[in-house]
Amino acid sequence: MRIIVQKAKCQGHARCAAQAPDIFKLDEEGYILPSDIEVAEGEELPASRGARSCPERALELTR
Amino acid sequence: MATNPVPDHVPPEMVRDFSLFTSPGMPPTLNGDPHAAVARVHDGPPIFYSRYNTQDGRGTWVITRAADQRKVLQDAETFSSHRSIFSSILGENWPTIPLELDPPAHGVFRSLLNPLLSPKRVLALEPAVRERAVELIERIAASGTSCDVMKDFAFPFAVSTFLRFLGLPDDRLDTFVGWGKDLLHGDDKERPVAARTIVAFIDELAAMRRQEAVDDFMTFIVQAQVEGRRLTDTQVRGIGVLVFVAGLDTVAAAIGFDLAYLARNLKDQQLLRSEPDRIPLATEELLRAYPPIQLIRVATKDIDFEGAPIRKGDYVSCATMIANRDPAEFACPNTIDLEREDNRHAAFGYGPHRCLGSHLARREIVIGLEEWLARIPAFRIKQGTAPITSGGHVFGIENLILDWS
Ligand code: HEM
Numbered sequence: 182m183r184i185i186v187q188k189a190k191c192q193g194h195a196r197c198a199a200q201a202p203d204i205f206k207l208d209e210e211g212y213i214l215p216s217d218i219e220v221a222e223g224e225e226l227p228a229s230r231g232a233r234s235c236p237e238r239a240l241e242l243t244r
Numbered sequence: 245m246a247t248n249p250v251p252d253h254v255p256p257e258m259v260r261d262f263s264l265f266t267s268p269g270m271p272p273t274l275n276g277d278p279h280a281a282v283a284r285v286h287d288g289p290p291i292f293y294s295r296y297n298t299q300d301g302r303g304t305w306v307i308t309r310a311a312d313q314r315k316v317l318q319d320a321e322t323f324s325s326h327r328s329i330f331s332s333i334l335g336e337n338w339p340t341i342p343l344e345l346d347p348p349a350h351g352v353f354r355s356l357l358n359p360l361l362s363p364k365r366v367l368a369l370e371p372a373v374r375e376r377a378v379e380l381i382e383r384i385a386a387s388g389t390s391c392d393v394m395k396d397f398a399f400p401f402a403v404s405t406f407l408r409f410l411g412l413p414d415d416r417l418d419t420f421v422g423w424g425k426d427l428l429h430g431d432d433k434e435r436p437v438a439a440r441t442i443v444a445f446i447d448e449l450a451a452m453r454r455q456e457a458v459d460d461f462m463t464f465i466v467q468a469q470v471e472g473r474r475l476t477d478t479q480v481r482g483i484g485v486l487v488f489v490a491g492l493d494t495v496a497a498a499i500g501f502d503l504a505y506l507a508r509n510l511k512d513q514q515l516l517r518s519e520p521d522r523i524p525l526a527t528e529e530l531l532r533a534y535p536p537i538q539l540i541r542v543a544t545k546d547i548d549f550e551g552a553p554i555r556k557g558d559y560v561s562c563a564t565m566i567a568n569r570d571p572a573e574f575a576c577p578n579t580i581d582l583e584r585e586d587n588r589h590a591a592f593g594y595g596p597h598r599c600l601g602s603h604l605a606r607r608e609i610v611i612g613l614e615e616w617l618a619r620i621p622a623f624r625i626k627q628g629t630a631p632i633t634s635g636g637h638v639f640g641i642e643n644l645i646l647d648w649s
């Protein structure tokens with residue numbers, strides 16, 4: 182599973198990181214790091230929760 | 245009240261008799277529920293025109309759907325924030341920063357300020373926030389079985405946390421709260437006086453910090469450089485005034501509405517008291533149900549937006565309390581479900597102006613509820629009293645007398 186990060190849409194709500202801080206890493210300002218995220222096996226649940234929590238719809242799940 | 249003429253380009257059938265200021269439940273109301281009152285707009289069309297919907301009595305388009313609000317708020321090029329809400333009270337025209345700047349200028353200032361209130365920085369502020377909550381609540385618990393939550397807890401807690409962030413002493417807290425009340429809820433005479441007082445206070449503070457640096461927010465601002473230059477006096481004032489005003493009322497109102505809800509819903513109250521781990525998720529639901537703010541944008545060009553003929557210069561209202569009750573976004577939006585998941589509410593706005601203080605505000609509310617529930621046994625609204633609620637640009641609650649005898 183991958184998470185496509187649309188960095189331009191991120192407004193630093195940090196809801197993703199609140200769900201799964203080890204999967205969704207934020208920069209010093211509190212915005213998501215730009216690269217797409219490769220989800221490790223066994224982490225699908227927190228990863229999809231985090232992606233679904235983004236108020237701006239900046240995170241997209243793909244298989 | 246709704247006496248403004250409807251602009252020619254607005255089709256008469258799109259005008260509705262609705263106002264965040266004058267509709268039923270919006271003026272100060274005993275035992276009111278202004279959030280539930282505005283939720284009724286969802287029985288009507290997704291976008292309509294209101295003839296009286298800002299503090300200075302202007303008409304606005306009203307965007308009710310969360311998805312449409314997201315579109316408006318994410319598109320700052322079409323829907324500008326430049327409207328001098330604060331300075332126009334004084335008959336002046338300078339922006340509060342970053343609130344009333346548009347990208348790209350907006351981003352420069354956001355990048356300057358973001359690190360000061362990032363999730364990481366807020367974590368470092370937490371112990372002091374908790375200490376303050378405990379101190380206030382223990383004093384309340386020791387002095388009886390009833391209190392006015394707004395006066396004795398919500399305001400002193402929110403405002404002193406915030407003053408500490410700004411680096412200001414607590415001793416003028418009541419004065420500051422008074423200014424905030426007059427500014428946000430005052431009449432046409434009180435508002436300009438409060439605005440002028442706040443500007444003078446911020447200007448004076450900036451001058452003092454220029455003369456002698458200390459380790460605080462204002463010193464950071466007067467020393468900051470953007471694009472290689474120090475900020476101008478107007479920019480320093482624009483930031484100082486905004487950050488001062490933003491923290492005065494919002495968190496206190498949220499805590500007030502939340503404790504009023506819990507006082508009336510003892511099962512939920514007991515659940516959170518016995519299982520405090522649920523408080524962070526519950527706080528999100530309470531932020532969804534009781535957000536305080538209406539956002540206003542100004543159209544920079546003519547645009548047909550989801551069937552509405554919006555013309556350049558039109559005001560567009562995105563009220564967070566309306567988006568948060570949108571049935572297309574939230575299942576059973578008028579049911580408060582403290583276990584609601586995937587709760588992408590609009591309390592802190594969408595788009596580049598997402599609340600700068602959101603990480604601090606969230607933690608203040610969570611900590612406030614945790615410490616309150618840990619120290620105050622089952623509480624209700626005191627018999628014979630009734631909290632007064634109001635709508636408007638910023639929703640408020642006054643006079644919340646709780647009783648746990
Ligand atoms: C529950 C409490 C709060 C709520 C619901 C809230 C809500 C909001 C909302 C909806 C906006 C967006 C306004 C717009 O787009 O026009 C905003 C912006 C802002 N808020 Fe808050 N706020 C809260 C607390 C705070 C606190 C405690 C601070 C300061 C420490 C703060 C500082 C700001 C600032 C500086 C902005 C402007 C950001 C920008 O324009 O880029 N807020 N707030």
Ligand code: SF4
Pocket residue numbers: 190191192193194195196197198205211212213234235236237238239240
């Ligand atoms: S939740 Fe969305 S907007 Fe917020 S930090 Fe994560 S990606 Fe960015």
